[in-house]
Amino acid sequence: MNSKALLSHYKLRVTNSRCTILEIFMDAEAALSEYNIEKQLEGQCDRVTIYRTLKTFLDNGIVHKVLDEGNIVKYAVCGTNCEPALHNHEHVHFKCQTCGDTICLDNIPIQNIKLPNGYTKKEANLLILGTCGKCNN
């Protein structure tokens, strides 16, 4: 699916900046921070547009948050099973300490962790630090 079709699929208005930012995500091999996107856009969009676009994508199940080390938040494209207000995936994220990439390991689910009585889970995040396959070669 191309960026236009994907936006239409989620019933979002197709704008140039939405298409461009979505294409950056679709081409990316690793999760992207707001700063990464801003750099790739080379001034095509201002920061407010980037911020709003990311929020729209997040709210509509197009991208999900990837918690990186420290306070950096990155974003990555969701699979096809996410819907507005319902992100439907809990997979492991991997941060390579050599190249700095943070990657979605879509096929590796987070194990079900038993919580104490009275606790309810909303979402789970698991970040594994180490060296990725590319850097280990």
Ligand SMILES: [Zn+2]
């Ligand atoms: Zn999602």
Ligand SMILES: [Zn+2]
């Ligand atoms: Zn690496």
Ligand SMILES: [Zn+2]
């Ligand atoms: Zn992910």
